[in-house]
Amino acid sequence: MTTVIQIDDLWKEYRLGVIGHGTLTKDLQSWWARLCGTEDPNSKIPVLKGQEKQIEGDRFWALRGINLEVEQGEILGIIGRNGAGKSTLLKILSRVTAPTQGTIGIKGRIASLLEVGTGFHPELTGRENIYLNGAILGMSKREINDKLDEIVDFSGIADFIDTPVKRYSSGMYVRLAFAVAAHLDPEIMIVDEVLAVGDADFKKKCLGKMGQIASQGRTVLFVSHQMDSIRSLCTSCAIVENGLVQQKGEDVERIVGDYLGESAGNLESKALWENREDGLYHPNCKLMKFYLSDSAGNVLSTTISRYDDIHINIEFWVEQVDPSMIVGYDLMLKDECIYTSGMRDEQESSWPPVAIGLNKIRSRIPGQFLNEGTYHFIPWGTLYKREWILKPHIQDIVIKLAIKGEMSKSPYWTGKRKGMIAPVNHWETV
């Protein structure tokens, strides 16, 4: 597979603050110093690579050493938080601005759609703007002539094509702009979050067209915040964070999952509760920790997409063992209790043993069972039929878990289904 884009150690710096008459004096100063052979008072002190903070005085490093290779025919989804550097990267690739350091090699023609309707002039009609926009994007007049009918057709606004563009709604605008860009026939196409404006129908059309472009052996770079689009279209995915490519790979699922999990961020967004103030004392059971994990024991984040099994883990401290002590949890969905489960629900032989000291128990919910939604796991503890050790809903201890997306590998299961649970049942011929 040929590499069509190769980015080597790309750095981009921006100046913060107001750029104005202050810099004229600085520039003159520097120039004079250089002329005299003395030291430039405004030069930067070289810092070891990898040790720069992103912001240094009035300079901001938007990109800090990006290394990336894109193969022909790849549909690369670029995701990352706002301010990570995605748009800057695209701007440099589109040659709208230049890098501060590093090089990029490109094979083939690039067409960028960084904004919709670039260069649309309000006074001109849709048709005239097709010519203008097409020319700006690099098509020759002849090319546009040949493709005019296709473009008008794709846009779906043939009736309005001869009205001045200032009369268009934003949806029509997007349709026309994308229609022109889609027919550019570039070898590499770069799209930056432009689909947010169109309706679902149009989005489908665009994604379809991008998929078509890719299947013809062209390469697409797609920046979006809509994970569904990324999942359905992209063959590979890269996360950009703080000016660096954090990871890139072909397992789009996993990478998107990582990104979502991470964008939930810190401890607050992990499905975990810890007894930090050392409260909730009870001789028979003092709740220490309550968390959700996968089968390997890793704490889940509060938003998960596809999941296998969920394990509910409870850790508690016992000073005196009491056989009637039960600890468990309620599972709530929108204030309705789906079920409650306790450690002594099964027959006695299956109960986990309780000893003095720290006890760690867990229970498994099967994967592919719960439907999409936000669940509340609420722990409780009780001495059976005698007293509450930890009454649910009173103490306000809760773990929220949002399940969203990718319920099944079936191509016919996309989007949220009705129903409170969503088991993936097996079907077979009798």
Added chain:
Amino acid sequence: MDGRKWDIIIKPKTGWFDINLQEIWRYRDLIGMFIKRDFVTLYKQTILGPLWYIIQPLFTTIVFTIIFNKVAQIPTDKIPPFLFYMSGTVMWSYFAACINRTSNTFTANASIFGKVYFPRLTMPIAGVIMNLLQFAIQFLLFIGFMLYFMMQGAPLLPRLWILALPALLLQMALLGLGVGIVISSLTTKYRDLRFALGMITQLWMYATPIVYPLSLVPEWLKPWYLLNPMVSIIENFRYAFLGTGTVAWSYIGTSWAITLLLLALGVLLFNRIERTFMDTV
């Protein structure tokens, strides 16, 4: 980066004189589109539109005639004063328009430049060509008056130099482009220069034989005076159409040399600025 393997290589710096003329040629349809766009805008947005192109030079010429000829009594090389001033005004208008348009390019079009790549020079080039329309209209006005005066018996003698008009226009275009780009490149960073532009243009006009003939300039000043490339252009124009004016090959030579120098300076600055101006504009 292996140059043979890649079609485009993006690097932090370019060479000093790197203009990709091939690329500009490839985008020639775009230049046509810009011209068309500006023309349509002009036509659709104003009522009198093209008429202003006539009213303005007429007005200026009349004012000049009254002030400089009647009141200040400045001689005009034996040419009817009205024609003298009009010839200067018409030529100067084109030059001033070129500078104005070009120097505005980056700041006025920052939004397009920031979103899509196309050779930046296409815009000023389109502007300079677009201005020819304005010149054409004013030129016809001038010819009209010239014929009128000739029929009245004025001592006018159009010469073969008329054929040099395209060369004069080209030179003004290049000069306007060069100076405009210099100013444009500088104003992306230091906006103050934009305000200075108006003053610079005005002073320049007075340093050119628009309201007085070259013959009036004292000998000791001439060497410095001739460093102004517009001097030769204006005098040549008058000589060609009206018959009198000071023309010499050395003047033309100096004029072209300075024009090319300014153009080179413009291109130089432009290259340094082009790729990163979007960050500071």
